[in-house]
Amino acid sequence: xxxxxxxxxxxxxxxxxxxxxxxxxxxxxxxxxxxxxxxxxxxxxxxxxxxxxxxxxxxxxxxxxxxxxxxxxxxxxxxxxxxxxxxxxxxxxxxxxxxxxxxxxxxxxxxxxxxxxxxxxxxxxxxxxxxxxxxxxxxxxxxxxxxxxxxxxxxxxxxxxxxxxxxxxxxxxxxxxxxxxxxxxxxxxxxxxxxxxxxxxxxxxxxxxxxxxxxxxxxxxxxxxxxxxxxxxxxxxxxxxxxxxxxxxxxxxxxxxxxxxxxxxxxxxxxxxxxxxxxxxxxxxxxxxxxxxxxxxxxxxxxxxxxxxxxxxxxxxxxxxxxxxxxxxxxxxxxxxxxxxxxxxxxxxxxxxxxxxxxxxxxxxxxxxxxxxxxxxxxxxxxxxxxxxxxxxxxxxxxxxxxxxxxxxxxxxxxxxxxxxxxxxxxxxxxxxxxxxxxxxxxxxxxxxxxxxxxxxxxxxxxxxxxxxxxxxxxxxxxxxxxxxxxxxxxxxxxxxxxxxxxxxxxxxxxxxxxxxxxxxxxxxxxxxxxxxxxxxxxxxxxxxxxxxxxxxxxxxxxxxxxxxxxxxxxxxxxxxxxxxxxxxxxxxxxxxxxxxxxxxxxxxxxxx
Amino acid sequence: xxxxxxxxxxxxxxxxxxxxxxxxxxxxxxxxxxxxxxxxxxxxxxxxxxxxxxxxxxxxxxxxxxxxx
Numbered sequence: 001x002x003x004x005x006x007x008x009x010x011x012x013x014x015x016x017x018x019x020x021x022x023x024x025x026x027x028x029x030x031x032x033x034x035x036x037x038x039x040x041x042x043x044x045x046x047x048x049x050x051x052x053x054x055x056x057x058x059x060x061x062x063x064x065x066x067x068x069x070x071x072x073x074x075x076x077x078x079x080x081x082x083x084x085x086x087x088x089x090x091x092x093x094x095x096x097x098x099x100x101x102x103x104x105x106x107x108x109x110x111x112x113x114x115x116x117x118x119x120x121x122x123x124x125x126x127x128x129x130x131x132x133x134x135x136x137x138x139x140x141x142x143x144x145x146x147x148x149x150x151x152x153x154x155x156x157x158x159x160x161x162x163x164x165x166x167x168x169x170x171x172x173x174x175x176x177x178x179x180x181x182x183x184x185x186x187x188x189x190x191x192x193x194x195x196x197x198x199x200x201x202x203x204x205x206x207x208x209x210x211x212x213x214x215x216x217x218x219x220x221x222x223x224x225x226x227x228x229x230x231x232x233x234x235x236x237x238x239x240x241x242x243x244x245x246x247x248x249x250x251x252x253x254x255x256x257x258x259x260x261x262x263x264x265x266x267x268x269x270x271x272x273x274x275x276x277x278x279x280x281x282x283x284x285x286x287x288x289x290x291x292x293x294x295x296x297x298x299x300x301x302x303x304x305x306x307x308x309x310x311x312x313x314x315x316x317x318x319x320x321x322x323x324x325x326x327x328x329x330x331x332x333x334x335x336x337x338x339x340x341x342x343x344x345x346x347x348x349x350x351x352x353x354x355x356x357x358x359x360x361x362x363x364x365x366x367x368x369x370x371x372x373x374x375x376x377x378x379x380x381x382x383x384x385x386x387x388x389x390x391x392x393x394x395x396x397x398x399x400x401x402x403x404x405x406x407x408x409x410x411x412x413x414x415x416x417x418x419x420x421x422x423x424x425x426x427x428x429x430x431x432x433x434x435x436x437x438x439x440x441x442x443x444x445x446x447x448x449x450x451x452x453x454x455x456x457x458x459x460x461x462x463x464x465x466x467x468x469x470x471x472x473x474x475x476x477x478x479x480x481x482x483x484x485x486x487x488x489x490x491x492x493x494x495x496x497x498x499x500x501x502x503x504x505x506x507x508x509x510x511x512x513x514x515x516x517x518x519x520x521x522x523x524x525x526x527x528x529x530x531x532x533x534x535x536x537x538x539x540x541x542x543x544x545x546x547x548x549x550x551x552x553x554x555x556x557x558x559x560x561x562x563x564x565x566x567x568x569x570x571x572x573x574x575x576x577x578x579x580x581x582x583x584x585x586x587x588x589x590x591x592x593x594x595x596x597x598x599x600x601x602x603x604x605x606x607x608x609x
Numbered sequence: 610x611x612x613x614x615x616x617x618x619x620x621x622x623x624x625x626x627x628x629x630x631x632x633x634x635x636x637x638x639x640x641x642x643x644x645x646x647x648x649x650x651x652x653x654x655x656x657x658x659x660x661x662x663x664x665x666x667x668x669x670x671x672x673x674x675x676x677x678x
Contacts, residue, residue, distance in 0.1 A: 133630075139637045143645070143662075164665065165650045168658055169617075172651040273667040277654040280669075379632075380669035381639060384658065 002089030006034045006056035008049035013039040023153040030149055032063035041391050064092055067141045074126040081118055085109050099123055100135045164386040177274045192255040200250035214239050229436050237422030242415055252328045253403045255297040260398040264390030276380045282361050283368035285377040288318040292325050299323040299530035301402050303537050311378035317367060319537055320547045323526040324359035326352050329477040330522060336481050336495035337518040340505040352522055359523050363554060366592045409529045417475045421483050440487055460513030460563040476527040512566035516559045523555035561586050612676040617649045621678040628675040639666055641676055
């Protein structure tokens with residue numbers, strides 16, 4: 001483009017480690033620009049590179065690559081034909097782009113029909129001479145030049161399989177790949193959720209908040225003679241409310257530390273490769289697996305991770321379904337409800353991951369059969385980074401970014417939500433005046449909850465407390481636990497406490513209803529933070545609204561079927577109209593899953609990768 | 610023959626890239642050009658990991674069928 005260039009030769013640490021040698025002097029001479037050795041991973045040479053760029057800025061443009069005589073002749077003819085329209089320092093760049101028939105450049109240059117036709121003739125003639133299309137000619141010539149340059153300036157220290165290849169032969173081996181993957185995942189969740197995770201969560205919830213902060217603040221406020229309602233707001237509403245989400249931030253940090261490790265060392269890209277064939281069966285590509293995995297930590301980075309999917313349909317499908325996977329904010333909800341239903345059986349959490357995955361698979365199959373998503377997922381082509389041990393600094397940076405995003409949410413959205421929920425639950429209209437109510441039954445929350453209850457009655461949770469909790473779940477899933485705790489007057493209780501379990505169970509008519517409530521909160525639209533991320537990534541209001549509607553409709557239908565059938569088959573109640581509706585919905589669901597697919601346009605790859 | 614039939618670990622040369630227009634150009638931009646040396650590193654259920662131009666690229670079965678060696 002006629003712009004001065006300085007080159008930063010990155011990953012030199014790996015070049016040295018492999019015993020390879022680069023003849024930088026020779027490269028500098030051939031390319032005609034400054035070359036600086038760097039290693040971004042270790043932060044070596046970055047300053048030199050910046051200085052070289054500044055120095056180069058006042059210099060001249062590097063030498064251009066000379067193509068074969070046929071192409072050079074064509075470029076010369078193009079320059080002559082296009083004349084003034086491409087004159088200037090970028091002349092050669094523009095001529096090459098015209099030769100490649102680049103649609104954007106051609107549109108920007110405003111050629112007349114006549115000029116376009118003559119330019120096309122020049123290109124077509126060259127294509128016939130070399131028997132290939134013009135873009136491939138340029139690509140091939142560039143690769144030839146690179147090969148020549150490489151032969152002259154690069155000495156490989158070792159030949160044959162690199163260490164990375166040797167690892168790949170084991171890790172992506174057709175027999176070992178899945179067992180290794182299962183073992184890695186088990187280890188991640190064992191560390192993050194079962195062993196280390198529980199210890200840090202218990203410490204922050206029980207000791208830090210339960211024994212130190214909350215009683216201390218209460219004492220201080222009471223000693224200072226603060227009014228009762230203010231003590232209640234600060235201790236029950238704010239600390240009790242935010243304590244729950246902040247309590248599992250350390251656990252979330254561990255999940256993300258481990259996932260960042262898998263991502264940075266290069267294993268995540270291999271997982272996409274391993275899962276590709278399996279995901280293809282229900283219309284997704286292996287690249288969708290990384291967002292799903294990320295979503296098990298938090299939906300926000302999960303949705304963002306879908307950026308690596310080039311194909312638009314595949315990307316939208318992934319964004320729409322990825323938040324069905326239980327994120328770490330849903331774990332306290334699962335713990336609370338499983339405690340309430342059956343005293344906290346261990347298999348509840350794995351079961352919920354399965355329900356989430358089932359929702360992803362079935363909605364993909366259903367959506368793929370609609371006209372909007374029809375067509376095979378884009379063929380899988382992905383460059384795999386070589387394996388390397390991640391730098392600690394990058395790992396902590398990645399983890400911190402994600403946890404900080406979450407803490408910010410806890411400090412703003414959840415904080416406001418807690419205050420609002422506390423207000424609605426503590427105040428009410430008594431005999432025409434606004435008052436601090438003794439019984440939550442008289443509060444605003446009860447009024448709103450009762451108003452919305454009929455909508456949720458078919459799903460089994462028609463009490464105003466449950467409705468209010470689900471309602472706060474639309475803001476943030478972890479708020480469900482704090483809302484329930486506020487409503488039963490056990491604000492300082494955590495999801496592990498049997499007292500709270502009993503009080504929560506009293507909100508539901510039976511165990512099936514409590515279970516349905518849990519599933520509904522797992523599958524409905526995600527928290528506000530995830531929805532706003534969805535809006536950014538979809539970059540379309542229409543799609544964002546469609547996604548929210550789809551998720552809630554899906555959650556509502558699945559839960560209706562679950563409750564109405566569960567009531568009859570587990571609870572032993574009689575068949576009624578509700579059962580009939582559930583059966584009809586189930587038949588419709590199966591039809592949507594099994595109906596023949598609409599034929600869609602064949603997906604093509606984008607060349608941006 | 611298509612790349613699908615190559616033995617893992619064996620060094621091959623790309624003879625042609627099929628698939629026309631968009632697909633061909635995409636594969637070329639990833640380094641799959643005529644004459645390039647290519648080695649299959651690993652095979653998993655029809656999908657391949659190959660070493661082409663010293664880069665590791667994962668390819669689906671469909672794409673691997675378009676590369677002739």
